[in-house]
Amino acid sequence: MLNDHVKIMALIREAGEVIGRKKLQKIIYIAKKINFPFQERYNFHFYGPYSEELTLRIEEMCNLGFVHETKEQKGGYYQYRYTLSEEGAKFLSISSLDLPKLKDFTLDINEKSSRFLELVSTLLYFDGLSKEEMVEKVHTVKAKLNFTEDEMADAFDYIAKLKEITQ
Numbered sequence: 001m002l003n004d005h006v007k008i009m010a011l012i013r014e015a016g017e018v019i020g021r022k023k024l025q026k027i028i029y030i031a032k033k034i035n036f037p038f039q040e041r042y043n044f045h046f047y048g049p050y051s052e053e054l055t056l057r058i059e060e061m062c063n064l065g066f067v068h069e070t071k072e073q074k075g076g077y078y079q080y081r082y083t084l085s086e087e088g089a090k091f092l093s094i095s096s097l098d099l100p101k102l103k104d105f106t107l108d109i110n111e112k113s114s115r116f117l118e119l120v121s122t123l124l125y126f127d128g129l130s131k132e133e134m135v136e137k138v139h140t141v142k143a144k145l146n147f148t149e150d151e152m153a154d155a156f157d158y159i160a161k162l163k164e165i166t167q
Contacts, residue, residue: 004039005057006095009066013084013092014106021055021080022047026117027109028054033124034159035166036099044141048122058082066091105165112158119147119155131156 011018011028018024029049032038040051061067066088070081084092109117122142126134135152147155 002091003097005061005066006092006097007036007038007099008054008057009061009084009088009092010095010097010099010102011106012067012082013089014103015110016083018082018110019079020114023110023114023117024058024082025050025054026114026121027106029121030109030117030124030162031102031105033121033127034105034162036102036105042125044125048118048142049125061088101165105162109162115145116151116155116158118142118145119151120158123152123155123159 008028011031012024015027018027026048028038028040029042029051032040032042040053040057042049042051044050058067058069062069064087065085068081068083068085070083071078072081073079112120119138119142122138123134126137129137138147138152
């Protein structure tokens with residue numbers, strides 16, 4: 001019944017804590033793109049791929065007491081932190097979810113900045129294009145972020161590394 005929720009809870013558990021709504025969106029999108037079985041539908045939005053379904057699932061898990069969402073003021077904006085609650089851990093322990101490679105993926109990707117994950121997820125959103133077209137598209141839709149050639153190269157290297165995880 002809550003299979004899609006369980007996958008998200010497992011990812012949050014493996015991360016220990018995910019700081020930022022945008023970061024959580026990007027991590028799950030990237031996981032989906034490298035063949036982890038996440039089902040949320042994504043559209044392109046201000047900060048790259050965004051899933052309203054994921055936002056609703058997170059809200060449901062918070063309302064059920066499975067996930068803690070902590071809101072803290074950071075200067076002129078709010079930042080959200082996500083952790084698995086005791087209730088969420090109990091619920092997860094009775095699920096039959098088996099994603100053995102999720103832990104390594106999550107620990108690695110959770111250390112990356114939101115900016116970098118925005119770049120990686122945007123590149124993956126346009127992965128049906130050639131590499132040159134992907135770069136051009138990112139420079140068009142993310143012009144204000146001024147991604148450098150080095151950042152682009154790092155992102156492509158990281159995508160290749162991530163794809164090896166699920167093979």
